[in-house]
Amino acid sequence: MNGRPISGASVGARAHGSKGILAMLLGVLMLTVTACGGGGDSGTGSGDAKSKGSGQADTKVSRAVVTIAPKDGADDVATSGALKVTAAKGKLTEVEVEDTKGHAVDGKITGGGATWTPATHLASATKYKVHAVAKDSDGREAAEESAFTTLTPKNTFAGIYTPENGAKVGVGMPFSVHFTRGITHPEDVEKAIRITTEPAVDVQGHWFGNDRLDFRPEEYWKAGTKVTVHLDLDGVEGRPGVYGKQAKTVKFTIGRSQVSTVDAKTHKMTVRRDGKVYKTIPVTTGKPGYDTWNGQMVISERLRVTRMNGETVGYGGEYDIKDVPDAMRLTTSGTFIHGNYWGGGAFGNYNSSHGCIGLRDVRGGGDRSLPAGWFFDHSMVGDVVVVKNSHDRTVAPDNGYNGWNMSWEKWTA
Numbered sequence: 001m002n003g004r005p006i007s008g009a010s011v012g013a014r015a016h017g018s019k020g021i022l023a024m025l026l027g028v029l030m031l032t033v034t035a036c037g038g039g040g041d042s043g044t045g046s047g048d049a050k051s052k053g054s055g056q057a058d059t060k061v062s063r064a065v066v067t068i069a070p071k072d073g074a075d076d077v078a079t080s081g082a083l084k085v086t087a088a089k090g091k092l093t094e095v096e097v098e099d100t101k102g103h104a105v106d107g108k109i110t111g112g113g114a115t116w117t118p119a120t121h122l123a124s125a126t127k128y129k130v131h132a133v134a135k136d137s138d139g140r141e142a143a144e145e146s147a148f149t150t151l152t153p154k155n156t157f158a159g160i161y162t163p164e165n166g167a168k169v170g171v172g173m174p175f176s177v178h179f180t181r182g183i184t185h186p187e188d189v190e191k192a193i194r195i196t197t198e199p200a201v202d203v204q205g206h207w208f209g210n211d212r213l214d215f216r217p218e219e220y221w222k223a224g225t226k227v228t229v230h231l232d233l234d235g236v237e238g239r240p241g242v243y244g245k246q247a248k249t250v251k252f253t254i255g256r257s258q259v260s261t262v263d264a265k266t267h268k269m270t271v272r273r274d275g276k277v278y279k280t281i282p283v284t285t286g287k288p289g290y291d292t293w294n295g296q297m298v299i300s301e302r303l304r305v306t307r308m309n310g311e312t313v314g315y316g317g318e319y320d321i322k323d324v325p326d327a328m329r330l331t332t333s334g335t336f337i338h339g340n341y342w343g344g345g346a347f348g349n350y351n352s353s354h355g356c357i358g359l360r361d362v363r364g365g366g367d368r369s370l371p372a373g374w375f376f377d378h379s380m381v382g383d384v385v386v387v388k389n390s391h392d393r394t395v396a397p398d399n400g401y402n403g404w405n406m407s408w409e410k411w412t413a
Contacts, residue, residue, distance in 0.1 A: 063136040087113060097129070155243070165248075171255075175250075183239060196228045230249055
């Protein structure tokens with residue numbers, strides 16, 4: 001009996017011991033959980049901070065600021081100098097400008113990404129859209145868009161040009177533009193006319209006064225050259241308040257090479273085709289006091305029959321021939337190479353004209369085998385006629401399309 005209480009006590013003690021151990025274990029577990037929880041709370045706090053930080057990295061606004069001038073919705077915007085895109089606290093990475101037809105405006109990002117400006121002027125009376133993107137130092141992008149409309153000019157100018165689109169011309173033909181208004185901003189206008197060739201050759205422009213601009217290479221064109229002219233005058237301010245209105249492409253081709261040399265002393269013309277002598281023709285040139293210009297002259301007009309009146313060139317009533325055959329103009333002032341049916345025995349023997357170059361012909365030019373008919377039929381606008389050994393001075397470069405009489409240094413000066 002005595003052992004039972006003792007046993008019971010032992011059992012009770014064990015029970016208490018078990019509960020104590022359990023409590024201790026639970027306490028340790030709670031401490032562990034608390035410690036983990038504390039670490040968890042702290043960790044969770046850190047985790048939340050990291051999570052929040054990560055979230056902010058994904059959603060934080062770029063520090064880069066893009067500014068587009070002119071402002072969105074602007075009207076009557078200048079065609080030059082008004083469009084500019086800038087970036088602060090970042091660098092421009094993309095700028096797109098186009099009109100409503102989808103024609104892009106070329107431009108360049110400069111200043112290490114700080115600025116974009118167009119490479120050329122804008123067209124007048126045209127709506128443009130601008131899309132620009134910049135990145136800050138963390139690579140975050142900022143974008144801006146704008147739309148504006150350029151001014152509608154009250155006063156305009158145009159360029160009357162030659163040769164025409166699709167023409168085939170001789171090796172001496174320049175691309176010549178005569179403007180309907182005097183130009184006071186020649187660099188802007190010249191920049192808006194771009195010429196490309198196949199095969200490639202350097203082509204430069206030269207101004208004659210303020211209303212004519214001619215383009216040519218250093219030497220005569222190479223036979224077969226294909227020339228493309230981009231007339232991008234729309235929106236160019238040629239003079240204060242006066243804007244160009246043309247935007248077109250002109251293409252022409254250089255034909256075979258024909259250069260004819262007239263010797264006023266021997267009264268003969270040697271026709272060279274592609275560098276080889278093609279034909280020699282007896283001629284008559286200007287008589288004393290009416291000598292023919294020396295120099296390189298380009299055929300600018302061809303007329304099967306025309307009237308020649310001395311009063312139109314300052315010679316009074318000295319002559320008035322209503323049916324001059326096979327005439328081709330060499331100068332604006334009235335020099336022609338033409339058929340002559342009244343010259344008698346002058347051809348190849350002496351000079352008898354009032355400054356023109358005469359070739360034997362018949363009235364009406366019906367016989368195409370005669371020198372004038374043959375030469376007319378074997379010539380084209382742009383062919384070169386060179387006169388030498390005359391007693392007159394060299395023809396002025398702007399008297400016709402005769403800029404070849406100017407050195408390349410002067411032409412490009």
